Amino acid sequence: MRITLLGTGSPIPDARRAGPSTLVTADGLTLLIDCGRGVLMRLVAAGVLPPMLDGLLITHLHSDHITDLGDVITTRWVMSPVARPLTVVGPSGIRDVVDHTLASLAPDVRYRIDHHDDLTEGPSVTAVEVEPGDTFEMGSATIRVGATDHRPVEPTVAFRVEVGDRSVVMGGDGVPCAGLDELCRDADAYVQTVIRDDLVKLVPVQRLQDILDYHSTVAQAAQTAARNGVGTLLLTHYVPGMQPGQEDEWRAFATPHFSGPIVLGDDLTAVDL
Numbered sequence: 001m002r003i004t005l006l007g008t009g010s011p012i013p014d015a016r017r018a019g020p021s022t023l024v025t026a027d028g029l030t031l032l033i034d035c036g037r038g039v040l041m042r043l044v045a046a047g048v049l050p051p052m053l054d055g056l057l058i059t060h061l062h063s064d065h066i067t068d069l070g071d072v073i074t075t076r077w078v079m080s081p082v083a084r085p086l087t088v089v090g091p092s093g094i095r096d097v098v099d100h101t102l103a104s105l106a107p108d109v110r111y112r113i114d115h116h117d118d119l120t121e122g123p124s125v126t127a128v129e130v131e132p133g134d135t136f137e138m139g140s141a142t143i144r145v146g147a148t149d150h151r152p153v154e155p156t157v158a159f160r161v162e163v164g165d166r167s168v169v170m171g172g173d174g175v176p177c178a179g180l181d182e183l184c185r186d187a188d189a190y191v192q193t194v195i196r197d198d199l200v201k202l203v204p205v206q207r208l209q210d211i212l213d214y215h216s217t218v219a220q221a222a223q224t225a226a227r228n229g230v231g232t233l234l235l236t237h238y239v240p241g242m243q244p245g246q247e248d249e250w251r252a253f254a255t256p257h258f259s260g261p262i263v264l265g266d267d268l269t270a271v272d273l
C-alpha cells in the first residue's frame, strides 16, 4: 500500500501546496480522499488519471476538502472512452453537494454532448452517504467509517482503508476523540490534518483564532497515534503552511509523544507500507 499526500495545504492559498487531498493505492485499489484545490495536478503527478480512480471519499463538506469536486467529475467523464461511473462517499449532505455540483456543470455537459458524437450521456456520479460504524467495499479495500470531532462542523467522518493486511486511517479535520481512537487502533498508518497552535496564536486575527478549537495540533495528532498503537504518523493540511526547512521544527512537537516514524513533507510525499 502506498499513501501519497497529494495536497498538504489548507484553505489559505499557497503557491507550493495544493488543497487537502490524499491518494491511497494498493493492489487493486486507487482511492482519492478529499479533493481540495489543485487535486488533479497532483494526481497526475502521482501517475494517476481521473478515470483510474475506484472512488472518492470525502471526510467532510468544508470547502477546502471539496473545492475541485467539479474538476474530478468532469475530467473523469471526458477522459473515459466508455462511461465510467464515479462513486463519491461522504457524510450526510454529500448527496446535495454532488447534485448541486452536477447542476453547476450542466451547461458544460450540454456543450460537450452537442459537440462530441461519441458522448451521449453526462457524467454518472453516485453519492453514498455514510455514518460512523458503517463498513463498505471499494476496489480491493474494506473501508470502515468512524466519527471525528470537528464541531461545530457536523457531520464529519474518518475512514479506515484496509487492503490485505495493511491499513491506513484518514483522520480528516478535528480534535482527538473516542471515535477516531477506535478507528486508529493498531493501524499501520494514520494521516491527520494539523495546525501549529503556537504560531496561529501569534496572529491577531479573530477568524484565524477561531480555528484553534476544532483542529488537532501536531502534539495531539502524535498523542492519538501513540495511544492507539499506530505504525506511522503522516501529518498534512499544515496551518500555517510549513516553510522549506521547517520539517524538523514541526516534527519536534510530535516526537515527545510518539516514537514511531513521523512523516511531514511537501505535496507528493509518499509512504509505502
Ligand SMILES: [Zn+2]
Pocket: 060, 062, 150, 153, 173
Ligand atoms: Zn474542516
Ligand SMILES: [Zn+2]
Pocket: 010, 011, 020, 062, 064, 065, 173, 193, 237
Ligand atoms: Zn480543512
